Amino acid sequence: MAESDRGPQTGRFPIGIPGADLRTEERPLPPGEPPPWPPNAELKVVGKPTRRVDGLAKVTGRALYTSDVKPPGMLWARRLCSPHAHARITAIDSSAAERHSGFRGVELLDRPIGQAHLRDPKQELHSRFPVLRYVGQPIGAVAAVSPAAAEEIRALVRVEYEVLPFTIDLARAQEASAPIVYPGPVDMGGSAGGGGAASGLGMNGNVRGPSRSARGDVAKGLAEAEVVVEGEFRTQVQTHSALETHGVVAHWKRDGLTVWASTQGTASVQDELAATLGLPKANIRVITEYMGGGFGAKFGAGSYGLLAALLSRKTGAPVRLMLDRAEEHQSAGNRPATTQTLRVGAKRDGTLTAIQLRSVGTAGVATGAGVGSFAERMYACPSFSSEQYDVFVHAGPGTAFRAPGFPPGAFGLEQVMDELAERLGMDPLALRERIDTQVESGALARREQRRIGAEKFGWSRRRPPGSERGPVKRGLGVAQAFWPRHVSLESSCEVRLGRDGKVELRSGVQDIGTGTRTVLAQTVGEELGVPAGEVTIRIGDTLFPRGPNSGGSVTTASITPAARNAAAEVKRQLLELAAPKLRATPAELAAEGGFVYVRSSPARRLPLSRAARLMKAGALTAVAKRTPDYAPPPGAAVVKGYGGVQFVEVAVDTDTGLVRVERVVAVHDCGRPMNPLGVESQVNGGILQGLSYALYEERRLDPHTGRMVNPNLESYKILGPREVPRIEVHLIEDYRGRSSTDAGGIGEPAIVPTAAALANAIYNAIGVRMRELPMTPARVLAALATGGRKAAPR
């Protein structure tokens, strides 16, 4: 491989899918970019299944989570939250609380956080206190010398309320007589993880929208259709339920504010606190060494972050504010509930003529309850139209949750496609072969994935519904994934090679739990020719170059090219340093296996540590920022998303309605898999969270009070160890020459098709379609009793 100081103007890129159409293409290489890596098979560190570099720290408890941070003199804060679904605060009296010996401070919020806001604030009666619109809405917080004192003091704050009528029911909230959540039009942007809704949409009572999208002529498409399939699908509210709750430890000192945060975006916390508190970003340091899960709900500072910062400013002490599990369920975000109607027209051969979608969902007091662009972008169809509405109810705000909108979207569309295949007398995979041709949306990968998956799974075993005798019926189902590729250019790294030969990477990027440390170590290790375990990764600190927020499955795709480019620059400096000693030009040298050596004569070599000692300064360093994805040459396939195909085998007990998932075969792509072991782990997690969503999880609100009756992990049911099926993950490599690593994302695609594949498998088992989540025994029995025509009571 030729390499010069300035870098080649073109590079030889691997393009395509190994086993299918992998080839090498000479393509332009943007200036300053390192030469393309060959396929994983020819690499030494990247692409090899690599155990987490921080695994030992985690299992031994050495890894420091925000919950573990306890600086000397730290105070304990607890939030004060609304006990009412809808109320105005008329007075707050904290005098009794302040007389408690453990009291150190109280702060009240002057505006709601994390929910929609009125376009015209004057439409609401002026008050010192924000209107309370759901049970659990934060009002303020107290700081105290101990957790017990904080609880006692919180109970001593007297709040007087004017209680107002409320509604928590999606259907009822749309009626003209329903209590109104917002007195005028509202807006709300999404977080760094997506979600939210277009701004400026109209409102009628509690109904906002629609947000519309269209192409072609749906009326004409439906008229031309030879078969039309329709269905209504309902999905429930799912809470994120990360193991570590939301929270921070904030310490406001004269020289600035330091915040340890359980966040999936150190940058997002810094940005929000700077904007809210009017501090320069440089004076705010956010640290997230380790965090216990986010799934989309942990962007920004949140009410807890702001309150802790204010309490620290007031008291001069570090203040810890972590939510408890009930607060977490009620106020820290959720996947909104949706009701969607789909109408799909097709020709006898399966060719689609029209897709029409109407969705009405609720994200409580927030926006963003749509079902996303899954139906719009997945399959080739000349006409499409959608109308998506948000309905406000007096319930906790929805927020981005692992592939916002897409799992409900797939639950609808992929079941309609299953039904269409049956109506046409086609195999569901054969129908996909015909209609799954949208290259932009990952069709090339899915074609290969269907082939691999069908073989590994034994799809040919599938029989028509109702083929089994006896009360326990087995079925096989399939559904497909699509998730748009996103990249954050706010992704920077510094790589350092010390005079002692130690390699270190520094970035503000946090590891949400997906193994970011490990892929960064592999990336730098590959470039500098050292094992991943010898690269020190220091991340999760805004003192380091700014990292991307971990949402939209962007992290690996965004940060690894910056890491590689920084490492490549350090390597360039190193080879220049070593060249005279090895009596060669830098271009004749390579770094691999811990040595710098002459390519044509590998025996002429220097250990990396010896080469490093040639430097005069303390370290060779380079900072690199993510450059935009390389433009594909004219005529090349443009792939703007990831695919994925999941097959599910299920046993349904028709006596009890109990569903047992026996096996899942998942075939996925994420560009160049940087760490196949980590990717598999993400796919496992997506499937488990998807099955849990499909079968068990549901936020339940009491109709008398609007209060959640299951704000715990006992009666808010999450799949447990005995519900875990046999899962087989197969990865394909999908090279598209998009960056210096060509890495992609996997966290979100992995959850998109799971519930749909399971519902299709249940249909294959019992011959009745499940149109509502979660698919509990109550719903399965009701569907069996009515033949799937009517929904069970919620």
Next chain:
Amino acid sequence: MKAFGWVDARSVDEAAGEARGGALVKAGGVDLMDRLKEGLDAPARLVNLRSVPGLDRVEEGEGGVAIGPLVTLSALATHPRLRERYPALADAAGHAATPQIRNQATAGGNLLQRPRCWYFRSVEFHCLRKGGELCFAQGGQNPYHAVLDNHICAIVHPSALATALLALGARVALTGPGGVRRELDVAQLFLSPEVDVTREHVLGPGEILTQILVPAPEEGARSAYVKLGERESADWPVAEAAVALTLRSGTCTRASVVLGAAAPTPWRARVAEAMLTGRAVTAESAAAALRAELARATPLAMNGYKVPLLEVAGRRALLAAAGIAG
């Protein structure tokens, strides 16, 4: 949680003496900790029963087996003689909760734990059982609530052991202050909401459950327990059944059928028992008996599905006890 005192009792007498005046008795502490954390109970002191020697034994005698109140669920589930002679009891213990909880939770605590109704468990709902005016479950979220005897308060009795012990005809011994001992049938231990909606059992102040007595199975007697839960991991049953049958040459001479997760107390299915006595137990006769029993069910808005599940649990338990593949 409020601060409380702590007494390590050395004897049952001492425990009974201390267990008055705002004190609560603690065995495994599993249910108690939940209640303290939620603020449902704020005792002045806890009387620790685990410091009393000898309450964690399983002793077999002529008339049957005596189980100490501190025997853990995992010990019950794995005890070889119990497994052999009382499979319904061992299975009920072994299917409760999680392995970690079964290692900590005790037989006595399981019988006397308070209900899991989410309205009862939340301090925010001042429900009938807590001295309030309303059973919130009636017009509220009730998918896991009672389908029988549910018109006053719709809790389901939470004890799997109670379901099995009632089927096995067990008795319990209670010891009160001054060493006063009384014995009751398990059926008499529990209170229906009609009798007292604020209590689930008859223990008086200072009374401690000191023994569970399970009679020796008669010739030809077999038992079985079936639990149906939405999940197998860490979940409560949505339907459960324990059955003890005596079979003589294919005919059922005695049937004891108990449904759990069905009513505020373990539900003795007397209609079903009568229909089966004197007949052969078959898939058909078992199903018919349970259907007749459950004709009395009065499901709420969200729990109608539990009626067929109880039927299945009862039928499967009957067939398992009768040794017929279901």
